[in-house]
Amino acid sequence: MDMKSTILIALAASSLMAGNLANDAKNAGLVPIPSSTTQLLKLTDNPKNPITNNKVKLGEKLYFDPRLSRSGLISCNTCHNLSEGGDDGVGPATGHMWRHNPHHLNSPTVYNAVFFGSQFWDGRAKDLEAQAQGPTLAHPEMAATKEHIVAVVKSMPTYVTEFKKAYGDNVKITFEKVTDTIATFERTLVTPSPYDSFLNGYKEAMTPKQKEGLKTFIQIGCASCHNGVALGGEMGAFNVTATYKYMNVGDFKGDKNGMVKVPTLRNITETAPYFHNGMIWNLKDAIKEMGRIQLGTKISDKQATSIEAFLGSLTGKKPHMMIPQLPASTPSTPKPNLN
Amino acid sequence: MDMKSTILIALAASSLMAGNLANDAKNAGLVPIPSSTTQLLKLTDNPKNPITNNKVKLGEKLYFDPRLSRSGLISCNTCHNLSEGGDDGVGPATGHMWRHNPHHLNSPTVYNAVFFGSQFWDGRAKDLEAQAQGPTLAHPEMAATKEHIVAVVKSMPTYVTEFKKAYGDNVKITFEKVTDTIATFERTLVTPSPYDSFLNGYKEAMTPKQKEGLKTFIQIGCASCHNGVALGGEMGAFNVTATYKYMNVGDFKGDKNGMVKVPTLRNITETAPYFHNGMIWNLKDAIKEMGRIQLGTKISDKQATSIEAFLGSLTGKKPHMMIPQLPASTPSTPKPNLN
Numbered sequence: 018m019d020m021k022s023t024i025l026i027a028l029a030a031s032s033l034m035a036g037n038l039a040n041d042a043k044n045a046g047l048v049p050i051p052s053s054t055t056q057l058l059k060l061t062d063n064p065k066n067p068i069t070n071n072k073v074k075l076g077e078k079l080y081f082d083p084r085l086s087r088s089g090l091i092s093c094n095t096c097h098n099l100s101e102g103g104d105d106g107v108g109p110a111t112g113h114m115w116r117h118n119p120h121h122l123n124s125p126t127v128y129n130a131v132f133f134g135s136q137f138w139d140g141r142a143k144d145l146e147a148q149a150q151g152p153t154l155a156h157p158e159m160a161a162t163k164e165h166i167v168a169v170v171k172s173m174p175t176y177v178t179e180f181k182k183a184y185g186d187n188v189k190i191t192f193e194k195v196t197d198t199i200a201t202f203e204r205t206l207v208t209p210s211p212y213d214s215f216l217n218g219y220k221e222a223m224t225p226k227q228k229e230g231l232k233t234f235i236q237i238g239c240a241s242c243h244n245g246v247a248l249g250g251e252m253g254a255f256n257v258t259a260t261y262k263y264m265n266v267g268d269f270k271g272d273k274n275g276m277v278k279v280p281t282l283r284n285i286t287e288t289a290p291y292f293h294n295g296m297i298w299n300l301k302d303a304i305k306e307m308g309r310i311q312l313g314t315k316i317s318d319k320q321a322t323s324i325e326a327f328l329g330s331l332t333g334k335k336p337h338m339m340i341p342q343l344p345a346s347t348p349s350t351p352k353p354n355l356n
Numbered sequence: 357m358d359m360k361s362t363i364l365i366a367l368a369a370s371s372l373m374a375g376n377l378a379n380d381a382k383n384a385g386l387v388p389i390p391s392s393t394t395q396l397l398k399l400t401d402n403p404k405n406p407i408t409n410n411k412v413k414l415g416e417k418l419y420f421d422p423r424l425s426r427s428g429l430i431s432c433n434t435c436h437n438l439s440e441g442g443d444d445g446v447g448p449a450t451g452h453m454w455r456h457n458p459h460h461l462n463s464p465t466v467y468n469a470v471f472f473g474s475q476f477w478d479g480r481a482k483d484l485e486a487q488a489q490g491p492t493l494a495h496p497e498m499a500a501t502k503e504h505i506v507a508v509v510k511s512m513p514t515y516v517t518e519f520k521k522a523y524g525d526n527v528k529i530t531f532e533k534v535t536d537t538i539a540t541f542e543r544t545l546v547t548p549s550p551y552d553s554f555l556n557g558y559k560e561a562m563t564p565k566q567k568e569g570l571k572t573f574i575q576i577g578c579a580s581c582h583n584g585v586a587l588g589g590e591m592g593a594f595n596v597t598a599t600y601k602y603m604n605v606g607d608f609k610g611d612k613n614g615m616v617k618v619p620t621l622r623n624i625t626e627t628a629p630y631f632h633n634g635m636i637w638n639l640k641d642a643i644k645e646m647g648r649i650q651l652g653t654k655i656s657d658k659q660a661t662s663i664e665a666f667l668g669s670l671t672g673k674k675p676h677m678m679i680p681q682l683p684a685s686t687p688s689t690p691k692p693n694l695n
Binding site for chain 2: 081082083084088089090095098099100101102105106107108109111114115117286287289298299332335337338339340341342343345346348352353355
């Protein structure tokens, strides 16, 4: 066999292997972010609250506006920081008056949250629209009231005009309209990554080490919970084969059925600390702990390194956005309350 | 005289009036932001810390990076929010562990701070480079240590690479280098407004009401302190003819000579509340109070309305910037400390 044939066979084999791996991934329930905008919109849109350009632009401002909070200091972006992987990088979520989440729960990332089957660690909100109503009012977070939020928004003519543009001249600006608009913006926070390119057929998008890691990830069984577009986002049992080593920090025990929302693995390299109570900082430690408590598997250091390499391929391209310029407060804007 | 001549004479008179007003403004010490980039750079550059593109880009990231703070939650942008007129919109600056500024001092805007003769309400820092060293370390603000900041920056290879790009391969990343870089970014936060266009010769840039207000502003004597490019930024005596009505809030009495930094009037419509302790929320009230305590003048409601109209012409165009994407923390990045 001449050199040329050898190379051709080797290329075909490598291509076949990549093809097989992509198939294996799909068979394991892994779904890429589609490369077609139409297909993406099908996955991200909410028929009851359709994505439009005007709503997204307005929602972005509201997302960044700390005046929606009681103190005037905390915006959605404070805990779900779009510069930092969509979360805050601290253990327990920390909000109004520096209060920590009473259950020591960690702020999840907002990036790709649109792909989750439910929202919050206990899955109590069915979508982003419902989710956005939580932190705005929760006392240890933004600590606002519905009336405060509506009054803030209505006090600024620019916002009123933009609500009319987004919803028509007869729009009634309500708390729900504000949170729906924020949710619409959040529906666009999708971060396609090399992994998606790979599953969408561009075989060289992932490095050999990342591909190897994906294989390990599937073989060990991680995809039994971390699947779908988000590699997570659905409810799953926790502490299946052993108890999480920091289970005693905070009192979270899951929803009423003892289930917990499986966190997305997208951008996981940017969203330490890990687990519901944010007690593990190192990704390899988190991988091993998951193997122990969820799969009853001792994940070796080599396997953890390999999986970690794969997870690196999930770090996605963030939407390019301008720093929004918020309308100026007016004399009728409710004053911030630092207490 | 025919219609055409009448119109021509009227136009000439109006143009002459505008010309006179621009001259009056210049005679009163008011200086526009130059329209030429070269001229602007002359005003904003620091020969000891020259503005370069790589430093600005890196400085922007550092400005937005909350991991420089002890808690990991507070960045420069928290109190000097570029979406909100460059400040925070609350009374006393509020930082680490929700502590307020011990003197009840209000966060000044960072926009156009490059034009100030000195920084801080007591003018104790001579420039932005010196200023940036304050809040990063101050306990009620970012509460970091020099060592923490250097360790955070050095722990992320992207930052190290960008420091090399900005300062050369032999750069030593020190606390001062970090704050210098932030200051370089801040030197670009300049917001030219209709007022500048007017002073630069575009006579129709300001509305007739704004021009009227500028006249009143000069006649009443506001420009005796609010002058230069920043319409403020130098030290001035305070409580000259009467005592500020909220003087009892906080213990600030000025610098050792009883002088206070005159705040800029640029973007003043976006930076309520006003005065060193942020106790006045309404711009007209602030104008009247200034007349009473600084000039011994009772400013009428009509005059205050007129001056307020002029101040509206100082609301400037903010630099267009992307929301920065910060490098991911690494295992060696110091952990945040919420206490």
